[in-house]
Amino acid sequence: MKKKVLATLLATSMVAATLAGCGNSGSEAGGDTSAPAADNSADTAADTQTEAPADASGDSAAADSTASDDAVATLIANTTGPVALTVWASEEDQELTTTLLDNFKAQYSDVEFDITLGSESESTAKDTILTDVEAAADVFAFADDQINELVKAGALQEVVADYTYDVAGENVAGSVEAASIDGKLYAYPMTADNGYFMFYDASVFTEDDVQSLEKMIEVAKAADKKIAMDIANGWYLYSFFQGAGYELSLNEDGSNTCTWNADGATDVAQAIMDACETGVLVQMTDEQQATAIAEGTVAAAVNGTWRAETAEEAWGENYAAAKLPTINVGGKDCQMSSYSGCKLIGVNPHSANVGWAMLLAEYLTNEESQVARFEARGLGPSNIAASESEAVQANPAIAALGEQAAYATPQRVGNNFWAPAETLGQILASGNPDGTDLQTLLDTAVEGITAPVE
Amino acid sequence: MKNFFKSIGNYFKEFATAIAKGDIGVKLSLVIMGAGYAARKQIINGIIMTLLEAVFVVMCVFYAAPNLAKFGTLGTVQFEQKFDPLTMTSTVNDYDNSFLILLNSIIALFIILAFILVYIGNIKTVYRLQLRKEAGKHINTFAEDVKSLFNQKFNITLLTLPCLGIILMNIIPILVLIAVAFTNYDQQHMPPNALFTWVGFKNFKQLFTNSTTVTFGYAFGKVLVWTLVWAFFATFTTFIGGILMAQFVNSKNTKLPKLWRTLFMVAIAVPQFVTLLLVRNFFGDSGIVNTICSNIGLTDFLKSIGLVGSHLTYIPFLTNPNWTKVMIILINIWVGVPYQMLIATGVLMNIPVDQLESARIDGANKFQIFWKITMPYILFIMGPSLITDFVKNINNFNVIYLLTQDVYVTSDQLLANSNAKEVDLLVTWLFRLTNEYYNYKIASVIGILVFIICAAFTLVTFTQMIKGNREEDFQ
Numbered sequence: 034m035k036k037k038v039l040a041t042l043l044a045t046s047m048v049a050a051t052l053a054g055c056g057n058s059g060s061e062a063g064g065d066t067s068a069p070a071a072d073n074s075a076d077t078a079a080d081t082q083t084e085a086p087a088d089a090s091g092d093s094a095a096a097d098s099t100a101s102d103d104a105v106a107t108l109i110a111n112t113t114g115p116v117a118l119t120v121w122a123s124e125e126d127q128e129l130t131t132t133l134l135d136n137f138k139a140q141y142s143d144v145e146f147d148i149t150l151g152s153e154s155e156s157t158a159k160d161t162i163l164t165d166v167e168a169a170a171d172v173f174a175f176a177d178d179q180i181n182e183l184v185k186a187g188a189l190q191e192v193v194a195d196y197t198y199d200v201a202g203e204n205v206a207g208s209v210e211a212a213s214i215d216g217k218l219y220a221y222p223m224t225a226d227n228g229y230f231m232f233y234d235a236s237v238f239t240e241d242d243v244q245s246l247e248k249m250i251e252v253a254k255a256a257d258k259k260i261a262m263d264i265a266n267g268w269y270l271y272s273f274f275q276g277a278g279y280e281l282s283l284n285e286d287g288s289n290t291c292t293w294n295a296d297g298a299t300d301v302a303q304a305i306m307d308a309c310e311t312g313v314l315v316q317m318t319d320e321q322q323a324t325a326i327a328e329g330t331v332a333a334a335v336n337g338t339w340r341a342e343t344a345e346e347a348w349g350e351n352y353a354a355a356k357l358p359t360i361n362v363g364g365k366d367c368q369m370s371s372y373s374g375c376k377l378i379g380v381n382p383h384s385a386n387v388g389w390a391m392l393l394a395e396y397l398t399n400e401e402s403q404v405a406r407f408e409a410r411g412l413g414p415s416n417i418a419a420s421e422s423e424a425v426q427a428n429p430a431i432a433a434l435g436e437q438a439a440y441a442t443p444q445r446v447g448n449n450f451w452a453p454a455e456t457l458g459q460i461l462a463s464g465n466p467d468g469t470d471l472q473t474l475l476d477t478a479v480e481g482i483t484a485p486v487e
Numbered sequence: 488m489k490n491f492f493k494s495i496g497n498y499f500k501e502f503a504t505a506i507a508k509g510d511i512g513v514k515l516s517l518v519i520m521g522a523g524y525a526a527r528k529q530i531i532n533g534i535i536m537t538l539l540e541a542v543f544v545v546m547c548v549f550y551a552a553p554n555l556a557k558f559g560t561l562g563t564v565q566f567e568q569k570f571d572p573l574t575m576t577s578t579v580n581d582y583d584n585s586f587l588i589l590l591n592s593i594i595a596l597f598i599i600l601a602f603i604l605v606y607i608g609n610i611k612t613v614y615r616l617q618l619r620k621e622a623g624k625h626i627n628t629f630a631e632d633v634k635s636l637f638n639q640k641f642n643i644t645l646l647t648l649p650c651l652g653i654i655l656m657n658i659i660p661i662l663v664l665i666a667v668a669f670t671n672y673d674q675q676h677m678p679p680n681a682l683f684t685w686v687g688f689k690n691f692k693q694l695f696t697n698s699t700t701v702t703f704g705y706a707f708g709k710v711l712v713w714t715l716v717w718a719f720f721a722t723f724t725t726f727i728g729g730i731l732m733a734q735f736v737n738s739k740n741t742k743l744p745k746l747w748r749t750l751f752m753v754a755i756a757v758p759q760f761v762t763l764l765l766v767r768n769f770f771g772d773s774g775i776v777n778t779i780c781s782n783i784g785l786t787d788f789l790k791s792i793g794l795v796g797s798h799l800t801y802i803p804f805l806t807n808p809n810w811t812k813v814m815i816i817l818i819n820i821w822v823g824v825p826y827q828m829l830i831a832t833g834v835l836m837n838i839p840v841d842q843l844e845s846a847r848i849d850g851a852n853k854f855q856i857f858w859k860i861t862m863p864y865i866l867f868i869m870g871p872s873l874i875t876d877f878v879k880n881i882n883n884f885n886v887i888y889l890l891t892q893d894v895y896v897t898s899d900q901l902l903a904n905s906n907a908k909e910v911d912l913l914v915t916w917l918f919r920l921t922n923e924y925y926n927y928k929i930a931s932v933i934g935i936l937v938f939i940i941c942a943a944f945t946l947v948t949f950t951q952m953i954k955g956n957r958e959e960d961f962q
Contacts, residue, residue: 104572104574104575105575107574107575108574108575111574160922160923163674163677166677166679166680167679182674185674185675185677185680186674186677186680186681187566187568187679187680187681190577193570194572196575286675287675317773318893321771321773324773325773382568382570382577383679387575387576387577388574388575388576389575391575392575448674448923448924452897452904452905453900453903453904455896455903456896456899456902456903457900458896459896459897459898460898460900463796463798463799463898464798466796466798466898474900477901477904478900480904481702481900481903481904484904486675
């Protein structure tokens with residue numbers, strides 16, 4: 034009797050084992066069938082995929098949206114385990130980004146995400162990233178002036194295809210240009226408000242006054258007010274020389290081409306010195322401007338949206354913004370130029386989950402997110418639809434930037450520019466105390482700016 | 488020096504003797520390191536040594552050889568990556584990372600060197616065992632060997648960890664830094680995306696040439712002179728200030744000495760960068776000090792005697808080169824004196840009272856006592872720390888960088904063309920070159936030169952100081 038019980042026990046356990054075996058093979062089979070399905074979708078995607086790069090150039094977004102959807106579906110199917118991503122956003126952007134990240138996770142609820150949000154200012158992102166590209170975040174925000182060095186260091190994934198919206202087509206041309214190098218798109222435009230313009234106290238200047246610097250100086254002198262600008266900073270100094278038609282550009286090898294010492298350029302230097310000589314146009318750094326505006330000694334300043342709030346607080350209803358004025362160079366009125374600036378989102382090509390990083394970057398820069406960013410932080414959208422909204426148009430700073438955009442160029446300049454330009458600006462703003470010949474001054478500066486890079 | 492070469496000679500002589508006179512066990516150890524131990528029945532020692540050798544061979548084949556093979560070129564295969572928009576994944580080729588090759592090669596060379604030393608030591612030990620055996624002396628068992636590490640040879644046990652730490656944390660990075668000085672590692676050649684390679688002494692040449700476009704030589708000379716001037720003033724002003732302060736606080740006539748001492752210590756307790764950044768704002772062109780100065784008419788007075796340029800409406804405390812240099816030294820006095828006071832207080836408390844008493848009885852006045860007894864005593868005790876202070880000040884990054892960064896703009900165009908400023912020390916210049924311009928190669932060259940300057944200065948002054956028996960002189 035006992036033996037029989039043992040036998041049945043053994044028999045059942047064996048059956049159980051075979052059943053379990055069946056179960057396993059069954060699920061394996063399931064896995065097998067699902068795999069070809071994924072392959073199929075990839076194949077169909079491949080058929081339409083020839084259009085995907087064209088997607089970037091902006092036509093027939095709807096036609097290949099199926100291809101994009103399939104690629105995303107494939108990505109979801111191929112993703113096993115949690116997707117680890119690191120995101121860097123500026124300190125001020127943390128709260129908003131957290132919300133956006135949650136929305137992103139909700140959108141792809143089938144996938145488990147492990148997203149870490151770090152804090153890194155857009156203006157210094159490059160410094161941290163270039164220290165060790167492989168250790169940098171998967172998705173990061175940065176200012177467009179860094180794009181050249183980042184691309185050179187291989188820290189940006191080229192945007193060869195977009196999946197959820199048409200990056201090149203839905204953003205304003207200027208921001209797409211700022212995100213591209215040699216016609217290749219390397220980042221996702223996030224804002225289009227990082228350039229500079231002029232804000233002024235409308236109780237001192239009229240709208241006509243702010244058209245020319247000479248007129249402004251006259252009016253300000255009468256009112257005993259000052260006009261502030263960070264002349265000893267290559268970024269702003271550029272506006273004078275570029276406005277007068279002298280060239281500064283970046284060469285392939287990282288050095289610069291600069292014609293600031295060409296015939297007649299001394300007139301520009303003289304014009305800057307003359308304007309400073311009056312004591313009305315004063316050299317002030319960004320921080321100094323903040324104090325001076327609050328104290329009321331400054332009635333107009335050339336600066337960016339980040340300082341607009343200070344001015345708005347100080348001048349209240351009289352706060353107004355406009356494009357930069359014209360400056361009289363050698364008897365001719367020249368419209369001052371400027372650097373347009375954008376904030377961009379980049380994807381690290383060394384990311385382990387580059388596909389998801391790209392999707393996240395798209396999400397953080399799509400129309401919805403840009404609107405949210407404007408509402409939460411007042412940052413000017415680069416998305417065309419978002420920037421045309423009434424609320425955005427009503428913002429004077431963003432409107433002034435729009436006005437200035439016609440005279441602005443994206444910042445493409447090598448590292449050797451900054452120190453010599455800073456010193457040149459400093460010398461001009463302080464009225465050339467050593468009395469150096471202006472041509473020599475410009476020659477030396479240009480020598481430093483165009484110094485070869487090995 | 489002679490002893491040094493002699494001991495090296497002896498080292499190899501012993502090795503040669505061991506090979507020549509060793510028996511079969513010793514000779515076999517040349518191939519299988521554990522053989523010699525096994526011959527003396529030290530089986531465990533033998534196994535450990537043989538294992539070590541095996542690990543070394545494996546390391547050579549899989550780690551050292553592939554890296555050292557590329558050491559000459561620092562890699563030839565450029566990074567390439569291909570993104571597939573369909574699967575949304577990237578594929579990367581098998582690329583060379585110049586920096587990792589350099590780093591790994593140096594580590595590998597280090598391990599090989601260490602192994603050679605162990606190897607030679609091993610032969611000698613095995614030969615010594617043979618001698619002991621022949622002499623009929625006791626040969627340690629493994630347990631006894633281990634035990635000796637905690638008794639007679641405890642110093643070896645204790646020193647192993649710190650030595651490893653120093654090699655890993657100091658020596659290898661320094662060797663890498665030195666190697667980088669001979670490469671073209673800069674922003675145009677940044678791994679992993681680009682390769683860098685050896686360029687010989689080109690960077691050193693660049694530092695000392697002074698053509699019109701490359702002004703590094705000019706900048707280096709200017710920065711070096713200011714570095715030395717600064718180090719001299721910074722060291723001696725705070726030193727003398729500290730002693731005087733300590734003297735005043737410790738004087739019998741001072742009331743509440745503990746209170747004053749604590750007050751000065753509070754200055755130390757506040758982190759330097761906080762005080763320095765605040766001071767930088769105080770002395771800014773539109774800072775509070777300038778407002779006060781123009782209100783009380785000091786600005787106009789300085790203008791009238793020509794110390795401030797006539798076109799200025801403020802005193803350029805931190806924006807004019809000469810003003811800035813003086814201000815930096817003054818501010819440094821204020822920051823540095825409490826530290827020196829603390830040390831000087833300790834020294835003053837230990838000054839031999841009998842000497843002071845006898846001087847007083849002989850009719851010396853306070854100044855004479857201070858100059859003839861107190862000062863020599865303090866100098867004797869604090870001499871070495873004065874030298875380290877000087878070297879520290881050559882590398883005093885905090886004060887200079889925090890006071891001038893973002894505020895000071897040079898008006899010397901030649902300096903600007905090399906990214907230097909009049910008030911830069913070699914270290915702050917070096918920092919800017921690496922941190923803002925990624926010019927690692929030139930930064931390494933400057934680093935090496937700073938090291939040479941500091942090392943030479945320390946060696947010379949220390950040997951001068953230790954020369955003769957100065958203690959007896961003093962007594």
